[in-house]
Amino acid sequence: KVPWFNDACKQAIKERKKAQRKLFRNPTAENVLAFKQLKAKARHIIKTQKKTSWQSFCSSLTSKTKPKTVWKAIRKIKGKKSTSSLGHLKVNGKLITDKKQIANLLASTISKNSSSQHYSPKFQAIKKQHEKKPVKFTSDNTEDYNQPFSLLELKQALQKSNDSAVGPDDIHYRLLTNLPESSLTLLLTVFNSIWESGIFPPSWREATIVAIPKPGKD
Structure with a gap:
């Protein structure tokens, strides 16, 4: 199921398992040593094949290679199934x-x-x-929860934000958390303007929903 697995890997694993069964049946010092040697040999062969496979793939990359092709190859090397x-x-x-x-x-x-x-x-x-x-809706709007947001509150909210996928605007939380003070102040002005006016941008009402089907379910 992985591109790096070949006959050498198969044979090494077979020999390792054979030595392991022999060790379980007869746990002697000689069998322990033989099992450890074959285990190390199998690990070395698999590691070498993984490295060779990755190097072979990297040598085939060009400036025209699509990112999708790269991620697909990485998933294959890791043994992950491709999602339909x-x-x-x-x-x-x-x-x-x-x-x-x-x-x-x-x-x-x-x-x-x-x-x-x-x-x-x-x-x-x-x-x-x-x-x-x-x-009762009567209020002079002087309550703490009606005051404009502070720069400290904005920074605290960004620090607590999850490292989730981007929305339709392609703006990642990591980008916002690394903004300089001047840009954060501008962003705070936008948020406070929305908070005080009650006018919410229509584009911010949109979200990207990815449906993940469950096996055997509608």
């Missing part, structure tokens, strides 16, 4: 192949699972009970 792309959805025995239909179906499912109607009846009863209570 999602070409369809199977719902109640029916196959859906149209991309727009797939996207809409995933969106409606996520929307349904995230809606309040998906809560348990017990929680919904408590929710309705508390929603009947009047809420």
Whole structure:
């Protein structure tokens, strides 16, 4: 399953296993030494084959080689199976192949699972009970939670951010955490403007959802 595995690796592992079985049956000092030698030999052969395979692949790279080809080769060398792309959805025995239909179906499912109607009846009863209570909206907006964000709060939030994948804007958290003070101040101004005006950029409402199919599931 890996490109570096050849007959030499196969033979070395076979000899190692044979010595191991012999050691279990007859645990003598001589058999221990023989097993350790064959174990070291197998490890050396496998390590050499991995190195040779990688060097052979690197020598074939050119400026026109696609990054996808490189990552595919790395996964093969590590023995990882290639992930198949999602070409369809199977719902109640029916196959859906149209991309727009797939996207809409995933969106409606996520929307349904995230809606309040998906809560348990017990929680919904408590929710309705508390929603009947009047809420006082009178405020002079001087509370701490209504104040503009500080630069320290922004830095703390960035430090706690997860190293997750980028969104549609292709801006990574690692880029934001390494911004100079002047750029962070500008970013803080943008955040406070959104906070005080209540106007949220439409592009920030978008997200990239990657559907990972589970074996044997719709």
